[in-house]
Amino acid sequence: xxxxxxxxxxxxxxxxxxxxxxxxxxxxxxxxxxxxxxxxxxxxxxxxxxxxxxxxxxxxxxxxxxxxxxxxxxxxxxxxxxxxxxxxxxxxxxxxxxxxxxxxxxxxxxxxxx
Amino acid sequence: xxxxxxxxxxxxxxxxxxxxxxxxxxxxxxxxxxxxxxxxxxxxxxxxxxxxxxxxxxxxxxxxxxxxxxxxxxxxxxxxxxxxxxxxxxxxxxxxxxxxxxxxxxxxxxxxxx
Numbered sequence: 001x002x003x004x005x006x007x008x009x010x011x012x013x014x015x016x017x018x019x020x021x022x023x024x025x026x027x028x029x030x031x032x033x034x035x036x037x038x039x040x041x042x043x044x045x046x047x048x049x050x051x052x053x054x055x056x057x058x059x060x061x062x063x064x065x066x067x068x069x070x071x072x073x074x075x076x077x078x079x080x081x082x083x084x085x086x087x088x089x090x091x092x093x094x095x096x097x098x099x100x101x102x103x104x105x106x107x108x109x110x111x112x113x114x
Numbered sequence: 115x116x117x118x119x120x121x122x123x124x125x126x127x128x129x130x131x132x133x134x135x136x137x138x139x140x141x142x143x144x145x146x147x148x149x150x151x152x153x154x155x156x157x158x159x160x161x162x163x164x165x166x167x168x169x170x171x172x173x174x175x176x177x178x179x180x181x182x183x184x185x186x187x188x189x190x191x192x193x194x195x196x197x198x199x200x201x202x203x204x205x206x207x208x209x210x211x212x213x214x215x216x217x218x219x220x221x222x223x224x225x226x227x228x
């Protein structure tokens with residue numbers, strides 16, 4: 001069975017600090033896809049990134065970076081120089097190749113304090 | 115940039131009533147999904163739909179639920195006789211031509227059953 005674990009339920013940091021959101025996934029499939037979605041207070045789900053299991057290259061997009069490590073089954077998300085607008089719930093998610101439904105983690109609620 | 119739209123944004127209904135949630139996916143998407151998120155909880159898969167039929171459904175998606183794409187654009191979720199526990203945010207998502215592409219979500223419909 002597939003599973004996504006986000007152990008951090010809630011994190012609060014002061015603006016401009018860096019923050020890392022942890023994600024650990026479980027699957028026996030060798031081909032899978034990992035995602036991060038952002039859910040701001042308005043409620044919508046905003047796609048941030050997709051990674052396939054064959055691409056372990058880390059990615060940076062502005063203040064956002066992602067660290068994918070198959071050896072530890074982790075796909076962590078770092079926000080550098082956080083801003084108040086980054087306050088949201090962040091979901092890590094998994095799709096396996098033989099399936100098409102998204103398995104979401106429980107989310108991490110991030111508070112960026114001014 | 116094309117986006118998924120959902121109507122209504124909010125719906126309040128009495129227990130036992132039927133509700134229809136509507137979604138207009140991005141025009142070139144072929145795979146469609148409904149997910150739900152009970153307040154404060156994670157996003158859960160309900161059903162996937164491809165080629166005018168259900169391709170997969172979760173345990174949540176019982177006989178009270180149905181989906182259809184009546185006119186080739188709208189994608190609807192019907193709950194025949196709502197229960198209190200159906201209160202949740204319902205998200206529609208769509209995916210492009212290739213399997214396991216990124217799913218893009220609509221803004222959600224917040225359903226409250228009284």
